[in-house]
Amino acid sequence: MYKRKEWIGVLLLIVVVLIGNIVFYSKQKDTVKIEDSLLSKDSFIIKIEGEVVRPMELEYVKPISYGVLFLRIKNSFNEFSDISKFDMNEIIFSDSSIYIPTYDLGNLFSPDEKICINQASLQDLKKLPQIGDKRAQKILDYIESNGKIGSWDIFFKIAGVPENVKDEIKKQAVL
Secondary structure (H helix, E strand, O other), X not given: OOOHHHHHHHHHHHHHXXXXXXXXXXXXXXXXXXXXXXXXXXXXXXXXXXXXXXOEEEEEOOOEEHHHHHHHOHHHEOOOEOOOOOOOOOEEOOOEEEEEOEOOOOOOOOOOOOEEHHXXXXXHHOOOOOOOHHHHHHHHHHHHHHXXXXXXXXXXXXXXXXXXXXXXXXXXXXX
């Protein structure tokens, strides 16, 4: 059996660990300020597509940064996932679709690779049906002045594409 001094040592160690945990966790608080109007929704969905092990939909009730989100799903990335172009401090607080692009592998191109509209260049946007120089520039100007395009309805209003190509664009691109 343990001697009295050993029991006291064990009890002191447990007390020190408990006090340390209480102090550590009491200092950690979320300091992100979000307007009440953003929190009126019960939850929101984040869709993850692209260069991941499998596409997924995640439901959140609190805003989350790209950095924290990517840390939580790090096991879903593969060796070709390129998250370097994302701002890890940017907060996601509404329904979003995130396309994880592939590292630039030179001439290797996957025919099922989708164009991420919110991160695309002028040349990338012009690959979409019915999107030429003028429409691509309108899209880029909108993103530059207003931030990311949040829905397909907004995108199609900006682009002004005919109704018959909307489904084809959705097959080739993500927001």
